[in-house]
Amino acid sequence: MSQSAPATIPNTPPVKDMKDIVALCKRRGFIFQASDIYGGINGFWDYGPLGTELKNNIRDLWWNAMVKCPPIGPDGNPVRIVGLDSAIIQNPEVWVASGHVGGFADPMTDCRETKKRYRADHLVVFIAKDGSLPWLAVQAGDDQLDLLAARIKKFAKGKAVTDYDATPFDKIALADIPNIVAPEASKAASLTEPKAFNLLFETHTGPIQSDDNKAYLRGETAQGIFINYKNIIDSSRVRVPFGIAQIGKAFRNEVNPRNFIFRSREFEQMEMEWFCHPDDADMWFDFWMEERKKWWLSIGVGGDDIIFRKHEADELVFYSKKTFDVEYRFPFTSPGFGELEGIAYRTNYDLGQHEKFSKVKMEYMDPMDNTKRYVPHVIEPAAGLTRGVLAVLCEAYTIDPNRPAGMYMNFHPNVAPIKAAILPLTEKDGQPEIAQKLYMDLRQDFMVELDVKQNIGKRYARQDEIGTPFCFTVDTETATDNCVTVRHRNTMKQERVAISNVKTYLRENMAKMA
RNA sequence: GCGGGUGUAGCUUAGUGGUAAAGCUCCAGCCUUCCAAGCUGGCUAUGAGGGUUCGAUUCCCUUCACCCGCUCCA
Structure with a gap:
């Protein structure tokens, strides 16, 4: 029972408290701390009887909207999307090709003085040509020489920018790190040795562990789709444009799991890769943007607490030409928003990478015109199922002082457990x-x-x-x-x-x- | 990973260096009633490990989990 229904101010909706939502989830069997009786384990959650129903309902509604009953395309006919359930563990080369092994494993260095953390490859160290100390580290970027000039004023009066040589931080010998003054520190020797942050979970195939049989738990379901693209083209009588959909668990060794199930180390995704001709990609991007908006509204996540936001150019990851976020105002992000789904135009980056690494041709031959060959471009609506569960829980939680529990859950009937x-x-x-x-x-x-x-x-x-x-x-x-x-x-x-x-x-x- | 905070029953709280208290929930029974009514009975807790002590839930150390801020976030 909630003892903490906040006092209501006229015309102001009462504030939903995350603590109350988490308490309800435990009390009524939606979501439990994983390994609860052993004191829990950071970043993992178990779904109880009602949480499982809720999650399955959302999952099934997505599958229904994507695979069983996909939307009507611009030509008036339903689009074609087929399903897939790929393995969680794949050949480790998959994750090298996708960039996760490199990109997810950025070495980081901490500044003991300022408590700041930096990506090692984002720091540039300037070493005086005359051998004098200290060495000055600044964040890499267009303005790095300006930053250096400011640091010189503070630590090496009389010297000029031209008296220094730039060296990437990750090329500095470990023994020399104490020579460096961190970007915002007041003295040298505050930076730690760089530590690898590998966000992919590692495991080993076979009972004997060695570097030869290292494998990864998938960091996203999408790569399972890309590596099966050719199998599906060859077996399923699909023609571009078409989609492949998959729902399943993914794993990331998050540095800092937070906010209940919002950022956890094991989570569930609902991803669809839409393969199309590059000339049509912009049209399909807009199409899926609209479809995904409609879907979230259809499960009761609507109103002022959901926004649909296009990424600015400087937010885009390098392979994406356009990205569109579906974001929800969670109690813990309010007044800001947290991501539920990203709709990304991924170009032909992923198929291209797998073509390069696997040496298997990913070209598509137009069935109407054998002279037209191309690697299809991809529009990817990638939604977090477990984040969707959290948004639905937060949205449904309705404070009502007139009820015995002080609240009720206003689930849309189609997701109600x-x-x-x-x-x-x-x-x-x-x-x-x-x-x-x-x-x-x-x-x-x-x-x-x-x-x-x-x-x-x-x-x-x-x-x-x-x-x-x-x-x-x-x-x-x-x-x-x-x-x-x-x-x-x-x-x-x-x-x-x-x-x-x-x-x-x-x-x-x-x-x-x- | 850093800093701060919090850990007593399913929930909300009390309390103490010496038998851990209550309300609600839950369960069983009575009652048979359209919005957590009433009566009776019952289950359940000091996050974990170590130390000090005759004795620790209380003091100390370690650890784990959760919350907030930073950091991070394909």
């Missing part, structure tokens, strides 16, 4: 038997719960707390009129429905927001 509860008003007069019969029928089609214990108010309250949109209550009149009462979660309003219509009623109300 339990769609309906069947409740006999009392435990006598044959009501449990009627309820049981209705439950046995409904459970064929819906995740429903039968609850006969305790008074009806407690049972409604419990269902509100886990976000069950509908309760069907069997009462004394049910035996004679064959109707039950539908009680709505958000409004607490009730209406009478014939037992024979309950299934239809549920189906019709599942698609719309309560």
